[in-house]
Amino acid sequence: MKKRLLVLCSILFVLVLSACGSSESENADQASEDNVWESIQDSGKITVGTSGTLYPASYYPEGSDEITGYDVEVVKEIAKRLDLEVEFKTSDFNNMLASVQNGRVDMAANDIGVTEERKDKFTYSEPYKYSYTTMIVRKNDLSGIHSLEDLKGKKAGGEATTGYSDIAEELGAEVVAYGNTTNDVYLGDVDNGRTDLIINDYYLQSLALQAFPDLNITIHPDFKFDETANAAIMPKEATELKKQADKVLAEMREDGTLTKLSEEFFGGADVSKQPEDDIPTIEEVLEQQREENK
Incomplete structure (x- = not known):
């Protein structure tokens, strides 16, 4: 009888400890999830990583030290409606994402594409920009690119580790990596032959062409693919920050902001x-080309 009581007490003791451990674990997870938003609330400020060199998403107008751009102004409006100050910290794309992960910034906003790979490491806000992928080439000869297979051996300008550079590499191009460089350098290098193409967002490329009409560059007329969505990016555990940002973005969409x-x-x-428009995937474009070449 005593032995049975001892065994029963031991089981109950283990169950109590397990329950306590589970509760403590849940509390720890909750604290981790809320830490980013709590820190923002305590300071009254949200810190945002961006480049300051990507027109028109994030840039400094000529002669001005005040950063602006579509992503920048979206974030400013989010901060305003959440009654927060906002501080921007500029860096190249790699350091921007690293700063989100190590807590140096609370979020990053810089025409950042939503990808499944990044979803494993980060939390995204709801998208506030949609587009698709195109490529800039030399106007006089389309940089010798008449099919996507022609990208093999070509030099593609871009920042390392971006989705666009990944596409270029998948298609056999050599990525010429730049740091936090302004558009004129990228575009000028296609013009002068240092590189052959730039794969990027359609709207950004259209505006870039308007800004530099004297360069021998154009958007390739035959290729548009992979519809994209762009959003702000946050630490994986920042669920409350996402909730707050998404609520404001929904309001901004509804009221026309x-x-x-x-x-x-x-x-x-x-x-x-x-x-x-119905935008094909890059796989669909490649399949179409294979069919045409049969």
């Missing part, structure tokens, strides 16, 4: 809405 900001920075285009 996103449309207004988009039209201001994208020449009247509303990038806050998904493209109406």
